[in-house]
Amino acid sequence: MTSREILTIQLGHYSNFIGTHWWNIQETNFSYDSDNPSEINHDVLYREGENLKGQVTYTPRLLLVDLREAVGYLKEQGTLYDTPQSEEAQQSLWDDTKVEVLKEETVNKSPFIKSLDESFESQNPTSSSLSLENNINSWVDCLLPRFHPRTLNVIKHHKHDGAMYPFGIFTYGRNLWNAEQFSDDFSERIRAYVEECDLMQGFQIILDSVDCFAGIGASCMQHLKDEYGKSIISFPCIDSKRTEHSASNMIKILNTALCWQHVEEYTSLFSPLCCGETAWPQIGDPRIFNHLTYNSELKYHSSALLATALDTLTIRYRRKEYSNVVLSDLCADLNKLGRKATATSLTLPFPITAKADLIDVLDDFEGPLWTSLTPNCDISMDKNMQSIVLRGISEERLKRPISHAMKQISKPAYRCSTVHEMMMLYLACTCHASATYLSNISSPLYIKSPYPKIFNNNITETGDVIGWPVGTDVQSVPVMAGLHSGNNLSAMYESLHSQLSRIRSIKKFHAFTDSGLEEDEFNECLNYLLDCKENYEDHYI
Template sequence: MSTREILTFQFGHYANYVGAHFWNLQELSFDYTGTVKTEVNHDILYREGQTTKGEVTYTPRLLIADLKGSLKTLPESGGLPYESEGQGFSWDAVEKVEEPTPPKNEFLSDIDTEGPSHQEKQYNLEQDVKTWTDYLYPRLHPRSVNIVRDYVHDDTTECFDILHKGKTLWKQDYGETFTDNIRKYVEECDSMQGFQINFDCTDGFAGLALSCVEYLADEYSKSILAYPIIPSYFPDNNPTSQEDRDKSNLKDSIRLVNTALSIQELSEHATLFVPICTGDKGWRKPGSPRKFDYLNYNPELYYHSSALLASAMDTLSQKYRHKSNIYTMSDICADLTGYGRKMAAASLGMPLPINEREYLIDFLNNTTKPIYTCITPSCKIATDKIFQLITVRGVPENYLKAPMKEAKQQMNIPAYRCTNVKEMFELYFQANNFLSATNLTICEKPLEVKTPFPKFFAPELNKYGFVGSEGDPVKVESCPVVAGYHNGNFISDMLEKLHREVSRIKFAKLHKFKQEGFESSEYSDSLDRLAEFKDNYEDDFEL
């Protein structure tokens, strides 16, 4: 069976925080001994190559965009020797002029020196991480990193804050180089299944990403799965003076308009898109942090909140990367986007709070609240009349139910007839979701949360992420997780909130958009099309 390759894109600083965790999860799950059974076909997201010296490389099939000054310790070449692209050109013959790189933190230094095992060592990454490259484990292909040189990271005078700045940039040399890199990756693929695009939808990177989505839709007849991402926190979220409040309100308005325009344009060009954020509102401020049982994360640390979104993405992608599954990205898009409903919501339950001495049948029978938390902003996932794709990982079959001799009260529960984890979860969702359809994927392996994954787990968890650890707290190495895509009428409420909020903004006050050539009439048209898209979710339908 041929590998169904996917090309991944990351546009923006926070999207790269999410991406760094995502690729760490992949890389740290590799088995180099050949003794561990792997469930995932890594060739879907990775490519094999060769350096000019003939050394074999295995790197993410990935294109990244970020601003000048954001890479810190990561060289623009991705950290690997240059690969041969077949021109017979020797980079050793070229004099390379590079700025001195900042000193590496202890974790990165240990990776480079292959010193003491970094899995057994304690690091203070909460303090050490200043950017996403400070905890990035894998090395990248030389064409992966594409720096925007016209703007500087953290520059407050000339900000890359308007969607249309990204669109302008795409029409220049940057877009030409970027599309050339896309073409090179696509030409290497035998049987490509599609593109995954993760991007910050609150700033100029939205314009870059949307231009890329439109280009992909025009050039390639492949599925486009997009994640518009809203960061968990903005530095201007806690103003202390009236002047700061006014500035923060203006920035909130700009971010809100960028988000609304992103969703409207994705509804035209993406195959499926899923907005995600660990804040419950997303706009105007990210809002209160979503709560997860047995997790103590700090939403002001991108290093923390991005790990949650990466865990959800990794779990959701199991469906089209699983070796035993014939599902593809286009199947997922087709299943979820009937009636023109291209936008879906996402959820995450991490860890799945099962007691180490508890059977799954008792956990599901006794739980009184949803086993997942919505991670789509301003959205409450309905329980009725929905279509959902759920992935559960890391629940062992021996946790299913008690043997018949010890079953006692379990025998009275209808779920006792279930013979495996998949059947039991199917029955659970069938009982809890009226007039709904659930497609379930079960993965045997849990989510491995090895260093440099944040240590934000509650002390009650044992080594395997189950509840009930006694004595001294232990380092959690893996945990059971559930994640889902959900679609239904409930999405219209989120779109209604977004449309209502963005309609209150007086466009005449947003001078920066006008400076980029975006007219008031275009703005009104975009809002009208957003309202039309919302209508796709209004009509009753039958599954």
């Protein structure tokens, strides 16, 4: 069986937070039990390789970009492919006496990473009781996987808050891509990954949409589309940390709008992500999940939620059982009629009460089934094209056998014999005028540190909801996530357009005009937002 590979690209600091959680989740969910293999085909996102010592490596098929100070202790080459240094090999390219050493301060590893290294050396995992919330400044501080030498790309010429060249401008990113050296290196790395793949599905891109990485992303997608012509799914994301109202908010909105315009042009499907209800003009209140308590100010928390949604909804094209269901199918299902934007939803945990069966849970369900993770956009139950993934409901929990059925037998859903069938029936009944593609796998999402402890105390170890507090940590949960394309997205475009049209003249934003943004391009962007808004309006007679 050949697996259909996907290359993941992460651009920007917040995106790397999301990515880090995602890869962590995947590694936690690896199954090393040969009797009970994973339902997910990990070869889709991972690659197998061999280092110069002849050891086999299994690393994410990933390219990421960040600024230098964000990558901290990470070596550019990674540690998996180190070569043993013999003294002879240190052949004299220079005189030893003539070397001046300029050493930057060594970056300290966070306590969590240290404990990882220690348990790796002593071969017995230590259960860490570290409070991660206070120790995480950058995504590298909670990173489980080790990377291939190709993975890490560092931008050296900008600093996060550098006064000289602030990094918050879309066009700066575009110019950086056009500066030969960066794009040459980067596209060469893309090519090397693609060359290894037998039959690629396409690309997944997570990018920060409010700063310069949006510009890099836009240029990168253009390159991918020109060069490879594969499906591209992208997730422009916005950190939900609230900021003071200032001129920089306007810049973020402008960046976001430009980002979307280009993303829409070059990708097959995209879904904006943010843990706040609104992302403009300011970051709004955090999205509320009934059984979770999280701090939306912390990147570490909010990115974990987004990562969970991504991990779950991408299962559709990562399953072992249906290996011919691929990314391009997902895109084809949802991107009709110029509706390339979709809303992402997450149900964490899927609220199945302890000892109850799915049939009862669905029957007693009230309120919305899912929570939107797309800013300025709520997802209605009706009139959607949607792709939904449910994981963690095993077939045993579907319904009781007929001998013990009791009341269940009177429900129409009792005739359904699989989780898939029952969910489809439920969705068909509750979602008016919608087309749904449902994938489900029975293994739940296993949760282990460094995943944040965000579950309320009425969630049991196995992720069931009960009516009283329990003292145990959650080990696994059922999750549902989906992509929805429906008329609610027009509201998202409309709000962005009304914010953006507050800019009367682009000339005030000289950092943009200096780096090549023209008035026409800005107006085009405004019109684009309006066009998209119209694409999402349903005109039923």
